[in-house]
Amino acid sequence: MRLFNTLTRTEEDFVPADGKTVRMYTCGLTVYARGHIGNFRTFISLDVLRRALRHQEGYGMRHVMNFTDVDDKTINASQQAGVSLREYTDRYIQAFREDCAALGLESVEENPRATDEANLKAMVDMIGQLTARGHTYESDGSTYFRIATLPEYGKLARLDHEGIQAGARVDSDEYDKEDARDFVLWKATKEGEPTWDYGCGPGRPGWHIECSAMALRLLGDGPIDIHGGGIDLIFPHHENEIAQAEGATGRQFSRFWVHVEFLKLAHEKMSKSLGNVYSLQDIIDRGFRPSSLRFLLISVHYRKQLTFSFDILAQADAALTRLTDFLARLERATEGEAHPAIAERVAAARAEFRAMIASDLNVPGGLGVMFELLREMNAAIDAKGMSADDAALIRDAFEEFDRVLGVIALRRAEDSAPPFPADEIDALIEERRLARRNRRFARADEIRKDLEARGILLEDSATGTRWKRK
């Protein structure tokens, strides 16, 4: 498949180095607060990438996504909460897992956390390698990376460091660095902070070292196939990851770099530091469903900014409802024999969809293919009915699409968990059926209205009445 590589700023053919299994690392969440929907745009986009590689391209996956569970924010927040760092970050890891499940993310092969011993040791080892190769220096007990020792520094972000000029917000660090561009690998212990000592002196890891070290520890020697994350990580985080991994090993770190654009709110990016964030729970509290959010977040190409609003969330919800209504209609198709024309049309749509996804994950284009097929198949049902065999073919196609998108199955799982017991709904539908047969329409309409007030919509058809969540 074709994939845009930030390293080259071009779309390239992607194949895993060994031809079989994709070794992918994606930056996860810093677990000092609940993830917001901007974070989840990135995670969902990378989930679609993972699904496409796995289910469409047929590769095996070795996918690592970390939790950053030690940094200034996690430390400060845990101290304010009066609990240990571990206990505090456990809470948000748990919350993150719940949100991921609600949003239909596939679980990945490894979710390392920075403060696990094996990982801290890997970081210290890597710092040792960097020191052996002359890339580090010490200052006040902290260890720094000396940018000047790595001529290639800046190749990912394409920053002209010689030319940092007036107007740039240059780092004014309280630490004693030789060069403003240098960054910390290991921070010396401060009073009251968690500390570890595995060979770099007592302290804690700098932010960037964890990803370099854990990626190579869990995925094996570089280059790994893909490294991904939000676009804001290009600099400094990913640039520094490259410096660390390549400085330590002398080998390329990652062949492909994939970055997901921002989610914006009104006219600015959504970020915790700006405070303009919505969590998944906020979305649910407004009466929307996680599946609708997932649909919205994948319906704009991952490399374009997406401006969130509840208005477009409602549009996404309506579109997704149409999709599941169609699939439900298919369940009732039982008439006649198979139509060869349908098989042909479905095969063509499958090919078109695959081509869209293989083209740098053109999910919006893929959705277009799906809805075109949907309309034509609806028309076919209206025109001459549809056999169970035809319906099965169509259903298979949508299941194939959804293995990549992961949104229809999610919606259906939500639908099958009604706000109150399904038995009760079925009983009321039966009562309404009898009322209608006896032409007691007032009672029939009353049942419809009551159910609607309780979040259940009814749809009558020749083959009976079906219910769905509002």
Place this chain on the structure above:
RNA sequence: GGCGCCGUCGCCAAGCGGUAAGGCAGAGGUCUGCAAAACCUUCAUCCCCGGUUCGAUUCCGGGCGGCGCCUCCA
């Protein structure tokens, strides 16, 4: 100051050299006890100005507008 992205129908959004996919909303119709669902019809010349080309929404240049990175951030 440097680097980069974006501007397509009321809203969202693909396409990116050969004459504008799709979704949502709207209008008219078919169907229907009601309500939905569904179908049919209808609904854009692509921010502006130049240039290149037989031909540009698509390439180049210049505007205007929006956003990002150069600091923690998905």
